[in-house]
Amino acid sequence: MLSVDEAIAAIMDGAAPLGAEKTGLSEIVDRIAAEDVKARMTQPPFPASAMDGYAVRFVDMKETAVLTVIGEAPAGAPFDGKVGEGEAVRIFTGGAVPAGADHVVIQEDVTREGERITVNEDQEQPRNIRAAGIDFKKGDMLAEKGARLHEIHSALFAAANIAEICVYRRPKVAVFSNGDELKEPGSELKPGEIINSNHYALCAMIRKWGGEAIYLGCASDSEDAIRDYFKRGAETDIIIPVGGASVGDYDFVKSAFAKEGGETKFSKVAVRPGKPVWCGRIGETRVIGLPGNPASAIVTAALFVQPLVRRLAGEDWSAPFWTAALAAPVSANGGREAYMRAQEKDGVITLAPNQDSSLLFPFGTANALLRRLAHAPALEAGDKVEFVRLR
Template identity: 55%
Template sequence: MISVEEALDFLLDNARGLDTEYVSLGRLSGRVCAETVHALTTQPPFPASAMDGYAIRFEDAQQGNALKVIGEAPAGKSYAGCLKKSEAVRIFTGAMIPAGADHVVIQEDVERQGADIIIREKQHQQRHIRAAGIDMQKGDILAEPGTTLHHLHGSVFAAANIPHICVYKKPRIALFSTGDELIDPGSDLEPGKIVNSNHYALTALIDHWGGIGTYLGCARDTEDDIAILYEQGRHHDVIVPVGGASVGDYDHVRSTFTQLGGNINFSKVAVKPGKPTWYGALDRTNVLGLPGNPASAIVTACLFLQPLIRALAGQTVPERKWHIGKLATDLPANGRRENYLRAVTETDRSGNILLHPAEGQDSSLLKPFLSCNALIRRKPNSEKLQAGALTEFMTLTRSS
């Protein structure tokens, strides 16, 4: 068995970045930028009025002054002339400030009398003009390669006059289950059968992590059935077989993989739950085998599949940073495998995070995932911990 860190390092070292594509500004959320994005224009590109009112020279803004209105500047149409002493231009929000003006007096502060305005309120300082480039300057860097783009990037890029962005393609993840005992939800439960459930969580998580999850189906416990699904997955970036990787007489997932020419890089990880996790390559396609027990599959997907997807998608995968919380209950000493315990977090009045381990930690249990939002990390051979002790945990990814 190799350690969790060794397995993760191997996965990331062998993850090849995917090709790129251009996408429209309305489809950027969650995509990973593949280029340095520079602003193509200054924003705003000209000094603009921030209010409806009158553009004037501030030296003419004395209370009681009468100014002659010589023109109009609506948004999108500039006033071509230059203001002189005691002149004003009617202006609207977003319009270009006319030459010679350095102040906008709002319409509520003046009285209109025919072709003139009378300044009724004292003007304390130059105001209501947005300088050119206060948002961004042409050439400003707006995003770097590896940046995960969010909902608001599209508007920023649009304001910078950028029509589309080069991003990494989303990793395509092919998932399949194995087992003669598995049946679809809603089927009659015959003796010895169980409902096939893992792929619903895993495909949702894959999509949430930035990949495109495709469920290929469930293979019977024969090498021929399993080989068909491997072949269907060859044109994806990652194949994820779930189950069938232990040492039983009917576990054919790895043997079929090697018969098809696959190369296994590691076959067990010192982690609980999830020891049968394995990794290899079938030609240029990554193959990450996950255990069939539900908790094992979900936990190992969070530990290994999520960073693999991020690396393939062009993201810089940071080192894992552990949160620190206080245990709400005692924990026994840990064995020689790194252990991840499902838990619920709570924040006390002092702002401390309390960790409540789920009562059931068996790798077959799915129901704890309804409430658990954290995984407590127990290092190999760690000692017993008392309630109140500090311990490491990671947030449990849950798609929403």
């Protein structure tokens, strides 16, 4: 039985970012840049007015000064000329500041009569002009290769006159459930049946990590049915069967995997919850089998599926451990590394009162997994512990 670190190392063996592809700006959020992204233009490309007013020479700015308006410069239609002594150009926010002007006097500070303006307020210094390139300049680095792109990147790249970005391909992750007792939400349940719920969380987590989650459905408790689901996922990068990996009479996932030509890397991990988690390959497709109990499935997905999905999606990522103070004592841990549902707030971490592996309800408020190493001693309130963030 492998340790958590050994299992992660086995899963990550040979894992590398998938090929790159071009995508439009509306599709880049949470993607990983496959190349450096540099500005194709300077922004703003010209000195621009920050206010509505008049472009003038600051040397002419004396209170009661009278200037002649020689034209206007709305945004997108620059004034074709130069501002000279005693002259002004009507300008609007975003408009290109004409040659000769080094100041914009705001419209509230002047009185206009026909083609003349009178300055009513003292102008202390040149202002209200945004210099060319004040945001960024052509050739500036906007995002480095390997960066996870977010919402503002799409606007930033657009402003730099970039329409497409080269990003790493999202790994395709096929998920299927297993069990005759599982029914979809909204079903009328017969005695012994339960709702099939794990895949909703797992697929959402996979998408958040940068993968393309494909839910294949729920396989019945037969070897042939499960083999068919492995076949359906054959063109994906990762297959995640959920459940059916224990040693019961109706657990056929591993035997179906073997008959499909699967090669097992490991079959158990010294972790609680989630001991039955396993890993292998069918050809080039990686397979990580998760336990069926909700807590076991979600915890092992966070520990073992997450780093693989993120790596294939192009992210150089490993689980960051944070520290917090215990809100209450915890007892000594046993021989398996444990990850306990908890809520961390303001540097204090509180365990969910019931850590049973069948429970989903604690995840409603849990935002962390408190880590307890194998054979860790008992701790008191206030002692520092490590945790992994769930959100």
